[in-house]
Amino acid sequence: MDRLLQGYRRFRRDQWPERRRLFEVLADHGQQPRAMVVSCADSRVDPAMIFDARPGELFVVRNVANLVPPYGPDAAYHGTSAALEFGVRVLKVSDLIVMGHGLCGGVTALLHGAPAAASDFVAAWIGLAARARTRAMVCDDPVERQLQAEYETIRLSLENLMTFPWIADRVEVGLLSLHGFHFDIRSGTLSHLGSDGRFQPVPPA
Amino acid sequence: MDRLLQGYRRFRRDQWPERRRLFEVLADHGQQPRAMVVSCADSRVDPAMIFDARPGELFVVRNVANLVPPYGPDAAYHGTSAALEFGVRVLKVSDLIVMGHGLCGGVTALLHGAPAAASDFVAAWIGLAARARTRAMVCDDPVERQLQAEYETIRLSLENLMTFPWIADRVEVGLLSLHGFHFDIRSGTLSHLGSDGRFQPVPPA
Amino acid sequence: MDRLLQGYRRFRRDQWPERRRLFEVLADHGQQPRAMVVSCADSRVDPAMIFDARPGELFVVRNVANLVPPYGPDAAYHGTSAALEFGVRVLKVSDLIVMGHGLCGGVTALLHGAPAAASDFVAAWIGLAARARTRAMVCDDPVERQLQAEYETIRLSLENLMTFPWIADRVEVGLLSLHGFHFDIRSGTLSHLGSDGRFQPVPPA
Amino acid sequence: MDRLLQGYRRFRRDQWPERRRLFEVLADHGQQPRAMVVSCADSRVDPAMIFDARPGELFVVRNVANLVPPYGPDAAYHGTSAALEFGVRVLKVSDLIVMGHGLCGGVTALLHGAPAAASDFVAAWIGLAARARTRAMVCDDPVERQLQAEYETIRLSLENLMTFPWIADRVEVGLLSLHGFHFDIRSGTLSHLGSDGRFQPVPPA
Numbered sequence: 021m022d023r024l025l026q027g028y029r030r031f032r033r034d035q036w037p038e039r040r041r042l043f044e045v046l047a048d049h050g051q052q053p054r055a056m057v058v059s060c061a062d063s064r065v066d067p068a069m070i071f072d073a074r075p076g077e078l079f080v081v082r083n084v085a086n087l088v089p090p091y092g093p094d095a096a097y098h099g100t101s102a103a104l105e106f107g108v109r110v111l112k113v114s115d116l117i118v119m120g121h122g123l124c125g126g127v128t129a130l131l132h133g134a135p136a137a138a139s140d141f142v143a144a145w146i147g148l149a150a151r152a153r154t155r156a157m158v159c160d161d162p163v164e165r166q167l168q169a170e171y172e173t174i175r176l177s178l179e180n181l182m183t184f185p186w187i188a189d190r191v192e193v194g195l196l197s198l199h200g201f202h203f204d205i206r207s208g209t210l211s212h213l214g215s216d217g218r219f220q221p222v223p224p225a
Numbered sequence: 226m227d228r229l230l231q232g233y234r235r236f237r238r239d240q241w242p243e244r245r246r247l248f249e250v251l252a253d254h255g256q257q258p259r260a261m262v263v264s265c266a267d268s269r270v271d272p273a274m275i276f277d278a279r280p281g282e283l284f285v286v287r288n289v290a291n292l293v294p295p296y297g298p299d300a301a302y303h304g305t306s307a308a309l310e311f312g313v314r315v316l317k318v319s320d321l322i323v324m325g326h327g328l329c330g331g332v333t334a335l336l337h338g339a340p341a342a343a344s345d346f347v348a349a350w351i352g353l354a355a356r357a358r359t360r361a362m363v364c365d366d367p368v369e370r371q372l373q374a375e376y377e378t379i380r381l382s383l384e385n386l387m388t389f390p391w392i393a394d395r396v397e398v399g400l401l402s403l404h405g406f407h408f409d410i411r412s413g414t415l416s417h418l419g420s421d422g423r424f425q426p427v428p429p430a
Numbered sequence: 431m432d433r434l435l436q437g438y439r440r441f442r443r444d445q446w447p448e449r450r451r452l453f454e455v456l457a458d459h460g461q462q463p464r465a466m467v468v469s470c471a472d473s474r475v476d477p478a479m480i481f482d483a484r485p486g487e488l489f490v491v492r493n494v495a496n497l498v499p500p501y502g503p504d505a506a507y508h509g510t511s512a513a514l515e516f517g518v519r520v521l522k523v524s525d526l527i528v529m530g531h532g533l534c535g536g537v538t539a540l541l542h543g544a545p546a547a548a549s550d551f552v553a554a555w556i557g558l559a560a561r562a563r564t565r566a567m568v569c570d571d572p573v574e575r576q577l578q579a580e581y582e583t584i585r586l587s588l589e590n591l592m593t594f595p596w597i598a599d600r601v602e603v604g605l606l607s608l609h610g611f612h613f614d615i616r617s618g619t620l621s622h623l624g625s626d627g628r629f630q631p632v633p634p635a
Numbered sequence: 636m637d638r639l640l641q642g643y644r645r646f647r648r649d650q651w652p653e654r655r656r657l658f659e660v661l662a663d664h665g666q667q668p669r670a671m672v673v674s675c676a677d678s679r680v681d682p683a684m685i686f687d688a689r690p691g692e693l694f695v696v697r698n699v700a701n702l703v704p705p706y707g708p709d710a711a712y713h714g715t716s717a718a719l720e721f722g723v724r725v726l727k728v729s730d731l732i733v734m735g736h737g738l739c740g741g742v743t744a745l746l747h748g749a750p751a752a753a754s755d756f757v758a759a760w761i762g763l764a765a766r767a768r769t770r771a772m773v774c775d776d777p778v779e780r781q782l783q784a785e786y787e788t789i790r791l792s793l794e795n796l797m798t799f800p801w802i803a804d805r806v807e808v809g810l811l812s813l814h815g816f817h818f819d820i821r822s823g824t825l826s827h828l829g830s831d832g833r834f835q836p837v838p839p840a
Binding site for chain 3: 074112189
């Protein structure tokens, strides 16, 4: 905790003075993010850092393995779906990004079973991506299988996004664009899911 | 999107060179975050920025209004609970932080009803915090009521965390500490929930 | 009128079928324009045509000579200021455009006096741009003087926009950008007001 | 902005070649629109599109909720009244149309109060239509009340037009006709206010 409080003091000393006005205006006028990101809770994958985004730019939901459940309004508490609804219907973002990443522990759990220590919720949650697992199991090589499962999980989340009628409607008429990205932790490479269904590195310069 | 890809190029040019080794080690050895944060999806409240945290330091789940549901393993998809389980039982974090913030749209929806446009999920999700609403409604002043509802939402999430047996057990024996924070967007002030149940500003220097 | 009703029938026959879905989604989900245009009521200068914009893209206020009054909330009815407030504070547009045009009758009235037939309101309204008139009167050539007065009117409206605190705030921190354009009716040339304070043609291809 | 400049390039490539002569003539001879439209700034309601009008056909003033203030020449800046004066007394249009539309945010603000974010001007401006609000409040059903308030706002603007002496005079002798229209965004239906005081759909074919 001391470490975090020291971090807060650095934030106040180094970043606050130049960002003070931006925060004041964001407080007075409200947020108007143009993009929303569904990404993983993993401590190595911060969307704001990877996109060098300013405060106010990205509406961010983070869960294990950047999963999107299929549309299904019912009595249960749907945290991710509620965040999607807030971002798309209330804030009216124009771009909706699913960002997966390399060496994802959630995807490892998908392929090899949830850790024994995590049987209450992780197994059920990650079961959302069972279809991604099936698709990736055709790979023999374990490293390649992990990568393909990460890719398939992103594709599946994008497919599930399209089951939300108020997302599909907006995508259909061009008011909202969906994007898939994968961040490779080791190399720092961001790859983009193209219209041909393949991930290709974004040129870093 | 162009703006985001330009941001990625700045990240690669300005931050990657000095962080490359850190990412390589984080890739080789896996993450070992000491702290987990439950915060809001709001675009103005990035935990990594407020705590000036490095990659690998914070395991972050973000949802609308930084809510934690009560413990309840069942057939439903519990994104926030799964992330808690992964952070606490698999990654074994030492500190678990609930961070709320000022001018929270989710809390406004709690007090005044979800926006008409957000009826599928936001209303049900925010209903999780109904008890925080009840407590805050004793305030007559609307600005103070919003602030108290933000505080109460943080308190409620902390109470709900203690309904998870594997959290309560670890807290009891001192392996895990729970913390409540509130970030004021306008003034940049971070307040900490003390053992006396009151929020007090963290000295910025 | 018959001509207009025939136009409506052409719209229904030729444009509606392909735009029906867009209108339905814009009805269900509300508008989310990213840009607002202040332009002239002149029948020859339709912003949607010049920017080939789709329904939902441009929030448009049109008055005589695309004037913006200085900020001054009081008991009077401020139509243009109300539209600015709605576009900037409610819809949270990112770009705010003042678009003037060639052969502008309002600017002609500014230079040569309002037509005798229009003494109730046009003279007072156009008087808002008196400063633009003063600046343009240094030109001897009447054609050049008209053009310079059109340019100065755009500059003055942009200056007046910055007297609105909630516009200046957002511009200062980068949440809103102001732009000046001039459309030449005869040549179809759109010119952009650059950061050097000069109008330069936008390459048409 | 890139999107708008791309739109301009499409306009130059696709529309300019066939409209070049029209613009040249409109530049040489000036505009002579036969109709003037008072419509809303809403991004979904472009009069030129709905009437499939050519450049030069419609003199258009757009403000929030297509309001016309009552006649009242004084020291204030009357943007809408100045535009009316220019259209009627200088350009001598034959038809003057007030066009409202469905799901009008200005009318919603009239019924439910201006958004908190829009307190400087929108509240005062929309207050112009207080009488329309009173008339519509007799409806119990909220959807019907919104529609009736849109209709009443159009009726009120038409009544206010008749308080301008140079409009009433011309209407009396048949030189000018006033018309009320309502465009339903969802269905694309244009309705016309008949002499019996009721709105009836214009047959689309």
